[in-house]
Amino acid sequence: MTDASAAASRAASVPVVVDPSAGASGGRRDDDLLAGLNDPQREAVTYRGPALLIVAGAGSGKTSVLTRRVASLLYSREAWPSQILAITFTNKAAGEMRERVEQLVGDSARGMWISTFHSACVRILRREAEQFGFTKAFTIYDSGDSRALLKRLVKEHEADAYGLTPAATQSRISKLKNELADADSYARQANMSDPAERIFIEVFAAYQRELQKANAFDFDDLIGQVVYLFRAFPHVADVYRRRFRHILVDEYQDTNHAQYALIHELTRPVGSDAAPTEHSSGMMIFEPEPAASPDTAGASLTVVGDSDQSIYAFRGADIRNISEFERDYPGAKVVLLEQNYRSTQNILSAANAVIGHNFDRKDKKLWTDVGEGEKIIGFTGYSQHDEAQFIADEIDRIHRAGVDYSEIAVFYRTNSQSRAIEEIFIRSALPYKIMGGTKFYDRAEIKDAMAYLVAVANPADEMAMRRIINRPRRGIGDVTVETIARFAAEQQITFRDALANSASLGVGPKIQKAIAHLDEVLVEAAALMLPASGELAPPTAVAAGLQLLLAKSGYTDALRATKDAQDEARVENLDELVAVAREFARNNPEGTVIDFLSEVALVADTDDLEDASGTVSLMTLHTAKGLEYDAVFVTGVEEDLIPHRISAGEPGGPQEERRLFYVGITRARKRLYLSLAMTRAQFGEVTVAMPSRFLQEIPAELLHWRQSPGDVNSRGGTQSRALNARRPGGGIGGSGGGGGRYGDDLVPLPKRSPSPGIEKFANRIPAKVRDNGDMVLGSGDRIRHEDFGEGRVDAVTGEGAKRVAHVRFDKAGPKKLLIKIAPIEKL
DNA sequence: GCGGGACCTTTTTTT
DNA sequence: AAGGTCCCGC
Numbered sequence: 015m016t017d018a019s020a021a022a023s024r025a026a027s028v029p030v031v032v033d034p035s036a037g038a039s040g041g042r043r044d045d046d047l048l049a050g051l052n053d054p055q056r057e058a059v060t061y062r063g064p065a066l067l068i069v070a071g072a073g074s075g076k077t078s079v080l081t082r083r084v085a086s087l088l089y090s091r092e093a094w095p096s097q098i099l100a101i102t103f104t105n106k107a108a109g110e111m112r113e114r115v116e117q118l119v120g121d122s123a124r125g126m127w128i129s130t131f132h133s134a135c136v137r138i139l140r141r142e143a144e145q146f147g148f149t150k151a152f153t154i155y156d157s158g159d160s161r162a163l164l165k166r167l168v169k170e171h172e173a174d175a176y177g178l179t180p181a182a183t184q185s186r187i188s189k190l191k192n193e194l195a196d197a198d199s200y201a202r203q204a205n206m207s208d209p210a211e212r213i214f215i216e217v218f219a220a221y222q223r224e225l226q227k228a229n230a231f232d233f234d235d236l237i238g239q240v241v242y243l244f245r246a247f248p249h250v251a252d253v254y255r256r257r258f259r260h261i262l263v264d265e266y267q268d269t270n271h272a273q274y275a276l277i278h279e280l281t282r283p284v285g286s287d288a289a290p291t292e293h294s295s296g297m298m299i300f301e302p303e304p305a306a307s308p309d310t311a312g313a314s315l316t317v318v319g320d321s322d323q324s325i326y327a328f329r330g331a332d333i334r335n336i337s338e339f340e341r342d343y344p345g346a347k348v349v350l351l352e353q354n355y356r357s358t359q360n361i362l363s364a365a366n367a368v369i370g371h372n373f374d375r376k377d378k379k380l381w382t383d384v385g386e387g388e389k390i391i392g393f394t395g396y397s398q399h400d401e402a403q404f405i406a407d408e409i410d411r412i413h414r415a416g417v418d419y420s421e422i423a424v425f426y427r428t429n430s431q432s433r434a435i436e437e438i439f440i441r442s443a444l445p446y447k448i449m450g451g452t453k454f455y456d457r458a459e460i461k462d463a464m465a466y467l468v469a470v471a472n473p474a475d476e477m478a479m480r481r482i483i484n485r486p487r488r489g490i491g492d493v494t495v496e497t498i499a500r501f502a503a504e505q506q507i508t509f510r511d512a513l514a515n516s517a518s519l520g521v522g523p524k525i526q527k528a529i530a531h532l533d534e535v536l537v538e539a540a541a542l543m544l545p546a547s548g549e550l551a552p553p554t555a556v557a558a559g560l561q562l563l564l565a566k567s568g569y570t571d572a573l574r575a576t577k578d579a580q581d582e583a584r585v586e587n588l589d590e591l592v593a594v595a596r597e598f599a600r601n602n603p604e605g606t607v608i609d610f611l612s613e614v615a616l617v618a619d620t621d622d623l624e625d626a627s628g629t630v631s632l633m634t635l636h637t638a639k640g641l642e643y644d645a646v647f648v649t650g651v652e653e654d655l656i657p658h659r660i661s662a663g664e665p666g667g668p669q670e671e672r673r674l675f676y677v678g679i680t681r682a683r684k685r686l687y688l689s690l691a692m693t694r695a696q697f698g699e700v701t702v703a704m705p706s707r708f709l710q711e712i713p714a715e716l717l718h719w720r721q722s723p724g725d726v727n728s729r730g731g732t733q734s735r736a737l738n739a740r741r742p743g744g745g746i747g748g749s750g751g752g753g754g755r756y757g758d759d760l761v762p763l764p765k766r767s768p769s770p771g772i773e774k775f776a777n778r779i780p781a782k783v784r785d786n787g788d789m790v791l792g793s794g795d796r797i798r799h800e801d802f803g804e805g806r807v808d809a810v811t812g813e814g815a816k817r818v819a820h821v822r823f824d825k826a827g828p829k830k831l832l833i834k835i836a837p838i839e840k841l
Numbered sequence: 842g843c844g845g846g847a848c849c850t851t852t853t854t855t856t
Numbered sequence: 857a858a859g860g861t862c863c864c865g866c
Contacts, residue, residue, distance in 0.1 A: 103855090103856070104855090104856075105856085130856070131856075132856050133856095156856085157855080157856090233855090233856055234856090236856085237856095325854075326854080326855075326856095328853075328854060328855090329854080329855065329856085427853070427854080428852055428853055428854075429852075429853085429854085430851095430852050430853095431852090433857090450855085484842095487842085487843080489842065489843090490842085491842045491843085492842090493842085494842095615856095616856075634853085634854065634855095635854075636853085636854045636855070637854090637855085655853095658852095658853055658854080659853095660852090660853060661853075661854090670854095671853095674854080695857085696851095696852075697850085697851065697852080697857085698851095698857050698858085
């Protein structure tokens, strides 16, 4: 059982124990299902009707309710497993839901579709691809793939002259696709007198053509194309409408328009092919359908969401999908879950106070009956390393006090923040695991290997071919690649097939030989992995084919031949990939190379199932959603980080950042830490950091500052504790030899220095930050530093708030100091 | 075509 | 600080 699922069972107070082998037999088991639930939760499980919205606050036992609702549909024989479609956003959430449904209903869970939007759509597309010009073997472009493609197109169209970068283009296209727009529909309402706009549309259209040509979908297409498919072919849509009679959607507040439309298509009555009308507001209004027989009525829809936890507007999530659910589905039932079974009251009060600053939201107050609990602990470090050292020390301390590492998590806003934390954790010998960070499948050698597989499985995919054609180096450069591409265009064959005609390309003998060899290897691998139709490839085919490709292409040999130490690790990674392929074969005996590629494209996170037991979890605030831990550290609570500077200017940005902070806070069960640093190294230089405005929104009495921003000021140099040797005894204030139950030892440490007026502090955080203002220093000046004593300024570099004094201290030696905030005075 | 070195941009979050 | 890109000489 995962941490989160264990906790969620707890959330219902009394775990329901149902023997899956007992067979479905109604009454008694229904009672079991409802055991331990509060009234709204019961209602959410038992309500029957066309549409149900469960507004589930953080920690309100939502997953528990959802899984029991599914079980209850089965127990009462209202549905066969195959008639249930449950959709989540992440694979992790899907896996967890499947596991928990299995606990309730046993093997019959297998017939259900419990998957992410993307996986469900891939399943549908694989079946129906041939309806609209794709083949079953289509590949899925992840964001890296589509960026690479766009990079080429932007270059070819010379769009960079108009300020179009591949990244910006990608994000615009993605946003449009999430709105179900394509290049044509966008062009119709775009300002075509703007040349930048015209060129963008050109690139967009070219991009889509390339995808089609490559028999590939990008992430957004997976959803959007299914919607198009359903609208263009109502009889296809009807197949799925007939099949799925109960649709449940988790994290509904994070659905974008395309996902919303998909759900809407699926829940329309069977046989209804009336097109939706576009309302003037841009919202889709669906005409009320004529009364239908039970067999053909629309599927029942259950959505669960919490608008306060909507944190994906940046990728098109539309909060209106939840706030206007009742309008979209007239007669929908709404159930509110407000009782929290996760956190202490102090944590919830802080969360409520923070989120209360968002206007335009339905007031919702989480409450609990478990009591106040510990105060929230605040800490301000001098630097990010200092902050990290505090976290490490504190984790060490609570671990000694009996908290398992796996019950501790550290959150940050941006991935880059993890580095400083990692460094200190390594030095402190703390076991940790970064969740969802740099992914295994993002490594160049893995992408290369996957491209080899794609080249075999989907020969139409030119991107993959271009990627591998000169890897390992075969002496094939841009010129040769373009020659091949031109030849392919002339002959109206694919890039892949052009390789088979190496003699006709008009290239030098050496290069011709290299091309012919690559072709041979691909043919051989295809024979192994893609048996003639009707036959089934042996389960070992994928792993064997992969090995063959890597060996005969010379890829592995090339890596072994270098003296770069990293290449050794790359070879190991490739071995690991082969192992993954074997594992895949074990789990999917009939899985083809196509299935393997899909799985990798969609389940881009290897550590999902891996046990995080015995390690502290590090992750971004976004990744943290849906998880919970006994002790949570929210780090980098600074302006420009949270709220992030980029979002500060965007409409709705600060509000979304506040929700993100709220999500972070509400992950904590018993212990919450908020930490920040006074300075932070960014872009290779040190900058001054200000406490986040969100800190002021937490009532002062809930927050105990172990070291407030003001303390750092008055005391000045806690100067990089991280750089000092660990204090003897390890950790601060080590607890007496174990034994203490969690909580007993967690008496806050005495502050290092009295901090006058914490109460007043609450509303004046930025004012308390040390600021030497316009202190003018020049070389030759004498200064005194609180920790380093007296010294002489050698030089001053930098501008404004980033002016740095290079000081030679009499005792401490040379140091660089940020003049604005260093605890120094001029002599 | 390749490798090395100067230079430049980057860091928001994800299926 | 680090990784990618561009440019040059071989």
